[in-house]
Ligand code: NA
């Protein structure tokens with residue numbers, strides 16, 4: 001059997017490389033009984049349609065950013081609450097605490113979670129050093145969803161909607177002067193062309209998840225299912241390692257290209273932690289008991 | 302079904318459907334349906350709606366109706382007639398005279414619009430009636446427009462470069478800069494060809510413009526120059542994104558037209574209705590193309606062809622030649638952006654392997670995609686021009702053929718002198 | 732019936748134009764908000780930060796609504812392009828037969844598209860699919876508009892096919908002939 005697998009990102013992105021490896025592992029472990037054709041960079045279905053395509057059985061398997069589904073259920077946005085889990089260790093603990101609930105939400109839609117891998121932590125890109133939140137006041141801060149918009153407002157900045165492809169133009173022409181994104185996106189959009197300072201916050205580590213249509217999965221022979229699950233587990237471990245290595249490599253690339261890479265000052269850290277508390281509380285309220293239970297489980301560890 | 306059997310069947314089907322007079326969007330859909338029935342087990346009904354929905358809910362596409370609406374307002378308010386009268390003195394002693402307006406107008410407009418269809422539609426809506434009324438030969442008047450309309454992709458901003466940059470993780474800013482000099486080179490090539498044509502076809506050129514010796518006519522250019530400056534200026538001053546700037550164009554055209562008393566509310570409304578029809582026409586074909594593209598993704602035909610080229614183990618120049626042929630052939634049947642999306646992940650590794658610069662390759666891709674805009678049977682600039690001129694696609698393709706040749710020449714020049722693309726980004730950003 | 736259908740096509744074309752005009756209106760508000768922010772910064776006041784939330788996503792929805800609602804109106808005015816070399820070259824009888832055949836094929840394809848879009852709308856309704864952006868838009872809403880637009884196109888094609896079979900000249904052929912007179 002051959003499975004078409006739509007994924008949103010290009011071949012040079014480590015997520016795609018990890019998935020390509022996963023597909024090879026599956027083919028090898030099943031002796032070619034299940035071949036997965038990876039359609040990267042949205043070439044089969046674009047990012048907004050991938051989840052529904054898998055649910056509708058148009059493609060048996062696919063990859064999507066988990067927090068894209070936040071409007072369906074706040075739980076999917078748990079990995080994008082700023083400063084709730086602001087390092088790889090914390091992100092791993094949060095994932096362990098939230099995984100069962102996420103799996104259940106997905107299974108309600110006939111989807112099975114295979115694995116999830118985080119992007120490098122989201123950090124701050126600005127035109128100059130930021131010592132405290134006051135330095136952000138009034139600046140045009142790129143917002144691309146509800147959480148980033150709220151974050152901008154809490155920092156006293158003005159949220160500005162900028163599409164990904166529009167980032168360089170927006171910065172070059174002054175429609176935006178600050179953003180929070182991963183070092184990967186910083187390097188791929190060649191941020192040094194338009195901003196000077198990178199402040200390492202790792203404010204949150206959003207994850208891409210690989211999901212499979214449960215019906216299609218259960219249609220596979222037992223031993224193939226097992227092989228897929230084993231390959232998925234290996235892909236998750238490998239993906240997290242790749243992500244950490246990516247963080248280091250891309251921060252080095254930022255430095256190499258002349259960006260000033262800074263650790264946040266004590267003042268800034270304290271102020272941001274407070275904003276994080278506010279946003280976590282707001283998120284919990286939205287997510288209700290279910291969400292609170294996940295937070296409690298995470299904090300108990 | 303085997304790809305070697307399926308591909309020719311699909312091509313014959315497409316030609317038959319088009320020749321019978323089936324509307325283009327439907328012809329693409331029927332080929333997509335047959336392809337999916339033959340080579341995929343995915344439920345085709347939901348694939349259609351999912352992909353058409355996804356292919357049309359794209360923010361950048363919203364600039365299309367805006368630019369076309371702006372063009373309709375200008376035509377209805379005599380501002381476009383003023384523009385031609387104002388340009389006449391400048392071009393009086395230039396062989397080819399007002400034909401150069403197509404080239405320069407498209408180049409200027411391409412600096413605002415990221416799409417070739419919008420560029421062709423907006424400039425064409427103004428220049429075709431003006432040039433026809435002045436007695437210019439339609440072969441060169443329409444052909445040069447079809448060719449120049451493709452500048453929309455090469456001169457930044459460019460939708461296709463954004464697509465390529467996102468898929469291959471290349472800097473969009475660098476790609477934009479890299480497109481600028483090749484864009485100017487194409488302007489020179491096209492204008493040069495028009496001069497050559499005008500010198501060799503003196504009898505086909507209209508008589509001198511009456512009153513074109515009056516230098517005061519230049520003043521009539523001011524409103525339109527002001528409008529273009531406002532649109533470009535709004536982008537560079539950070540007031541509007543390139544997509545939003547299209548609306549500045551509409552607002553500016555409305556203000557100008559009402560200030561000069563040349564446009565009523567009724568006229569503005571009629572312009573909107575006309576723009577709506579052109580947009581629906583183009584978007585319907587885009588919808589068909591989106592479905593055919595996903596069907597092609599399922600069949601794996603473009604991947605297999607690209608991989609076959611990769612297996613030939615060609616030298617860099619031979620690889621580029623093979624890719625050019627590949628893209629030209631694919632470009633006859635699919636729209637350029639779809640081809641890039643479908644094949645980039647197979648092609649990029651071989652390109653990098655051959656030591657070709659990815660930024661340079663982006664410019665190369667844009668040029669071959671430009672060619673696909675003017676090759677029959679599926680060429681978006683041709684569809685736009687059919688709507689404007691009422692002439693058949695094959696006739697229009699014949700008019701555009703010399704400019705297709707010039708695009709091939711541009712690819713050859715770019716391959717021989719890669720610095721044409723790489724010099725500017727290298728100087729500006731390193 | 733004739734009058735009702737003609738008004739239906741014209742009305743949907745107006746609705747389509749209104750969608751595009753709405754995009755223009757929203758973008759203008761967004762640009763205006765940015766200008767106000769800039770002016771506020773200049774005088775040292777805090778920028779109010781007036782924006783249209785989810786503009787890109789909502790603009791996309793309005794675009795798809797505009798396009799699909801305008802399909803029928805564009806069709807009856809001969810606005811959709813095709814290659815008419817063969818139909819024009821054929822003798823009148825055969826040409827008419829081919830036209831009817833093509834209209835029938837288009838009708839089938841359009842009905843398929845409508846059915847497909849309807850299934851998608853129902854699916855989005857059942858699963859409560861929502862948009863990704865800052866405003867939570869239920870997807871069945873714009874997808875329902877898309878279905879409506881495709882359904883109107885199907886009606887227009889059926890209308891044209893009946894005209895052709897009756898021996899009348901459908902509206903789109905008149906529109907195409909008029910367009911051919913330009914240029
Ligand atoms: Na352009």
Ligand code: NA
Pocket residue numbers: 632633634635672673674675676677678679680681
């Ligand atoms: Na073509």
